[in-house]
Amino acid sequence: xxxxxxxxxxxxxxxxxxxxxxxxxxxxxxxxxxxxxxxxxxxxxxxxxxxxxxxxxxxxxxxxxxxxxxxxxxxxxxxxxxxxxxxxxxxxxxxxxxxxxxxxxxxxxxxxxxxxxxxxxxxxxxxxxxxxxxxxxxxxxxxxxxxxxxxxxxxxxxxxxxxxxxxxxxxxxxxxxxxxxxxxxxxxxxxxxxxxxxx
Amino acid sequence: xxxxxxxxxxxxxxxxxxxxxxxxxxxxxxxxxxxxxxxxxxxxxxxxxxxxxxxxxxxxxxxxxxxxxxxxxxxxxxxxxxxxxxxxxxxxxxxxxxxxxxxxxxxxxxxxxxxxxxxxxxxxxxxxxxxxxxxxxxxxxxxxxxxxxxxxxxxxxxxxxxxxxxxxxxxxxxxxxxxxxxxxxxxxxxxxxxxxxxxxxxxxxxxxxxxxxxxxxxxxxxxxxxxxxxxxxxxxxxxxxxxxxxxxxxxxxxxxxxxxxxxxxxxxxxxxxxxxxxxxxxxxxxxxxxxxxxxxxxxxxxxxxxxxxxxxxxxxxxxxxxxxxxxxxxxxxxxxxxxxxxxxxxxxxxxxxxxxxxxxxxxxxxxxxxxxxxxxxxxxxxxxxxxxxxxxxxxxxxxxxxxxxxxxxxxxxxxxxxxxxxxxxxxxxxxxxxxxxxxxxxxxxxxxxxxxxxxxxxxxxxxxxxxxxxxxxxxxxxxxxxxxxxxxxxxxxxxxxxxxxxxxxxxxxxxxxxxxxxxxxxxxxxxxxxxxxxxxxxxxxxxxxxxxxxxxxxxxxxxxxxxxxxxxxxxxxxxxxxxxxxxxxxxxxxxxxxxxxxxxxxxxxxxxxxxxxxxxxxxxxxxxxxxxxxx
Ligand SMILES: Cc1ncc(C[n+]2csc(CCOP(=O)(O)OP(=O)(O)O)c2C)c(N)n1
Numbered sequence: 001x002x003x004x005x006x007x008x009x010x011x012x013x014x015x016x017x018x019x020x021x022x023x024x025x026x027x028x029x030x031x032x033x034x035x036x037x038x039x040x041x042x043x044x045x046x047x048x049x050x051x052x053x054x055x056x057x058x059x060x061x062x063x064x065x066x067x068x069x070x071x072x073x074x075x076x077x078x079x080x081x082x083x084x085x086x087x088x089x090x091x092x093x094x095x096x097x098x099x100x101x102x103x104x105x106x107x108x109x110x111x112x113x114x115x116x117x118x119x120x121x122x123x124x125x126x127x128x129x130x131x132x133x134x135x136x137x138x139x140x141x142x143x144x145x146x147x148x149x150x151x152x153x154x155x156x157x158x159x160x161x162x163x164x165x166x167x168x169x170x171x172x173x174x175x176x177x178x179x180x181x182x183x184x185x186x187x188x189x190x191x192x193x194x195x196x197x198x199x
Numbered sequence: 200x201x202x203x204x205x206x207x208x209x210x211x212x213x214x215x216x217x218x219x220x221x222x223x224x225x226x227x228x229x230x231x232x233x234x235x236x237x238x239x240x241x242x243x244x245x246x247x248x249x250x251x252x253x254x255x256x257x258x259x260x261x262x263x264x265x266x267x268x269x270x271x272x273x274x275x276x277x278x279x280x281x282x283x284x285x286x287x288x289x290x291x292x293x294x295x296x297x298x299x300x301x302x303x304x305x306x307x308x309x310x311x312x313x314x315x316x317x318x319x320x321x322x323x324x325x326x327x328x329x330x331x332x333x334x335x336x337x338x339x340x341x342x343x344x345x346x347x348x349x350x351x352x353x354x355x356x357x358x359x360x361x362x363x364x365x366x367x368x369x370x371x372x373x374x375x376x377x378x379x380x381x382x383x384x385x386x387x388x389x390x391x392x393x394x395x396x397x398x399x400x401x402x403x404x405x406x407x408x409x410x411x412x413x414x415x416x417x418x419x420x421x422x423x424x425x426x427x428x429x430x431x432x433x434x435x436x437x438x439x440x441x442x443x444x445x446x447x448x449x450x451x452x453x454x455x456x457x458x459x460x461x462x463x464x465x466x467x468x469x470x471x472x473x474x475x476x477x478x479x480x481x482x483x484x485x486x487x488x489x490x491x492x493x494x495x496x497x498x499x500x501x502x503x504x505x506x507x508x509x510x511x512x513x514x515x516x517x518x519x520x521x522x523x524x525x526x527x528x529x530x531x532x533x534x535x536x537x538x539x540x541x542x543x544x545x546x547x548x549x550x551x552x553x554x555x556x557x558x559x560x561x562x563x564x565x566x567x568x569x570x571x572x573x574x575x576x577x578x579x580x581x582x583x584x585x586x587x588x589x590x591x592x593x594x595x596x597x598x599x600x601x602x603x604x605x606x607x608x609x610x611x612x613x614x615x616x617x618x619x620x621x622x623x624x625x626x627x628x629x630x631x632x633x634x635x636x637x638x639x640x641x642x643x644x645x646x647x648x649x650x651x652x653x654x655x656x657x658x659x660x661x662x663x664x665x666x667x668x669x670x671x672x673x674x675x676x677x678x679x680x681x682x683x684x685x686x687x688x689x690x691x692x693x694x695x696x697x698x699x700x701x702x703x704x705x706x707x708x709x710x711x712x713x714x715x716x717x718x719x720x721x722x723x724x725x726x727x728x729x730x731x732x733x734x735x736x737x738x739x740x741x742x743x744x745x746x747x748x749x750x751x752x753x754x755x756x757x758x759x760x761x762x763x764x765x766x767x768x769x770x771x772x773x774x775x776x777x778x779x780x781x782x783x784x785x786x787x788x789x790x791x792x793x794x795x796x797x798x799x800x801x802x803x804x805x806x807x808x809x810x811x812x813x814x815x816x817x818x819x820x821x822x823x824x825x826x827x828x829x830x
Pocket of ligand 1 (some may be wrong): 239652
């Protein structure tokens with residue numbers, strides 16, 4: 001069957017959504033597949049909302065992702081998962097980190113109401129039957145707080161939706177980063193995978 | 200070791216960002232010099248060339264602004280070598296002057312002006328379509344459909360420019376520059392190290408007597424170029440169609456159009472023409488396409504640049520084809536899959552697909568649940584403390600009653616001082632505008648004026664307006680927010696840093712020295728995290744008439760923390776002592792560090808985000824002095 005998978009990563013500037021998208025894309029190339037990605041850069045990085053679109057295909061794929069067409073949403077933060085879920089198709093899968101980061105620009109009067117993570121998760125579950133929720137920050141902090149993005153990719157791979165083998169992905173980490181950093185991220189990847197494989 | 204391998208061997212397949220692909224294309228085309236001033240979405244082109252320049256014998260520099268970068272590249276080309284100058288779309292406004300003149304002279308070595316237009320305004324203040332600038336300056340335009348096309352076109356643009364002796368514009372957009380694709384590297388043409396300047400004052404000195412002759416030569420040259428573009432592969436009739444409907448697509452919309460055809464099940468019923476050189480257009484090819492289709496839709500982003508030309512070609516050729524464009528394709532913003540599918544179905548008289556309904560409903564409901572998340576100043580950023588100090592002084596001197604301090608600002612991370620709770624940016628026109636704007640205000644309003652400008656922006660275009668303020672007796676206060684880098688665009692060095700693009704040591708030019716040399720009445724230097732010192736210096740400045748300059752200096756916290764961690768230093772952190780906190784929320788409502796949070800009525804610091812600037816420990820931020828160093 002033809003490969004044509006669209007993944008959307010969404011998070012907060014600094015969480016590494018764009019970098020994670022590149023590593024994923026590079027791993028797909030290693031398997032002989034073609035890729036098109038688009039990631040936010042520049043202004044939006046300073047703590048703003050950041051997204052990365054990764055399309056993986058063998059023959060013909062799409063260069064840009066329309067709303068309602070993605071297969072998998074990887075939400076590095078719940079508010080951002082809700083912001084980008086319009087890109088998912090009806091039977092798409094959501095993998096979301098439950099750790100909330102409230103924007104510092106939220107005014108006094110909205111602060112309490114917006115802090116309710118449950119509302120966000122309910123919304124995702126209501127619209128997408130397969131929504132996997134877990135606290136990726138907790139896992140990442142046990143390794144290194146900067147690894148949330150790769151913990152989330154581990155979770156994304158556990159859905160079976162990504163047409164790349166976990167071995168190839170880990171090898172891409174080894175080829176892309178210094179050994180200590182690669183090993184740290186491989187641990188993060190495996191922890192995320194195992195955590196969600198059971199769900 | 201990296202994710203992308205720009206410097207890989209020919210034949211190797213690697214993931215390249217559009218901007219890396221452009222850089223690689225230039226390398227393959229035998230580039231000798233690359234100059235730029237940072238700006239999204241262009242920065243990665245020079246960043247990439249800097250990293251691999253040594254290997255390929257390419258000289259790279261971050262110039263002080265786009266105009267200077269253009270002049271550096273032009274002299275390379277005049278010396279017979281190949282060069283490129285890249286910039287974000289609005290940068291072309293700054294670089295415009297030298298290119299207008301250079302176009303008349305024509306070039307010896309290939310030279311390409313990369314205009315990275317920010318369609319969608321992801322991080323720019325205009326969506327300007329620089330193809331109009333290129334047309335006005337007689338620069339042939341190469342416009343790629345995506346990263347792969349950009350890789351091929353960058354090399355071709357250098358060859359083309361050299362062949363025809365004419366500078367070329369390479370027009371890319373954010374969508375292309377920041378997309379990545381699997382790209383197969385091509386062979387690299389070696390560049391000579393030394394050029395040769397052949398003295399020819401009748402050509403290189405643009406006196407009117409020369410310019411009048413050269414303008415005629417330019418028009419002739421462009422006519423020949425117009426013939427040439429009929430046969431280059433970037434312009435092509437891709438599908439003939441059945442003669443009823445046809446689409447002419449330019450730039451990034453090409454792939455989107457093809458996907459839309461599939462999406463709407465149009466198959467090979469519809470004709471398709473691809474335009475890679477929107478100026479000059481391959482006239483004969485366009486007329487041929489028009490002649491064989493009853494109705495043609497022009498799909499291009501932003502302005503109807505190709506559209507108006509095609510309409511005039513139809514007129515010239517007495518063709519009755521119905522030509523549509525901006526009736527169906529938006530003027531503002533990007534034309535992505537949705538816009539193109541909708542526009543195309545309208546054009547074809549088809550029922551537009553309704554499958555966006557679910558996504559629209561979800562988006563409507565989602566918006567009610569989530570707050571916007573604009574970019575903000577980082578935890579520990581010295582810009583925040585500087586803005587906060589300006590607000591403190593405004594209150595302390597009772598200026599709020601008199602309409603408050605007017606706070607013109609400029610372009611950089613510090614423009615984010617616009618956000619709540621700082622609200623300390625009142626105006627911003629373009630790079631370097633803060634000081635000129637302040638001068639203007641000072642002659643017509645009574646408010647005190649305190650403007651803010653970043654260090655890189657000061658060197659880019661802040662010095663002439665500072666001289667102007669002194670010369671024309673303005674009464675203003677200028678705060679230069681010196682974080683020793685060009686932070687917003689990714690930490691490029693500038694003349695106040697002490698290193699060049701490639702990391703070599705160079706003279707470090709101090710802003711206070713420049714300000715004194717410009718004749719400022721008072722000049723003070725304060726650490727940006729020293730709140731008390733800032734308040735004192737600002738009070739003095741505001742109470743002194745004439746031009747006062749305060750340099751608020753603190754290395755960018757992101758860079759600083761990174762270097763300190765590398766050296767093995769510990770970053771101290773601050774936490775709220777809950778015994779002392781009275782939940783007055785002043786810290787959140789006036790200072791607003793993103794590391795502060797309030798969960799279940801408890802205000803504390805997210806230690807993962809805290810960068811240890813210690814500003815919160817100042818009584819001005821927390822009257823209870825509840826923020827304490829954590830051990
Ligand atoms: C003419 C023009 N060139 C380039 C840019 C891109 N640009 C936006 S912010 C910025 C950086 C300014 O650096 P600095 O003034 O040092 O402020 P910082 O971001 O470091 O706070 C640049 C170059 C622009 N907006 N306009």
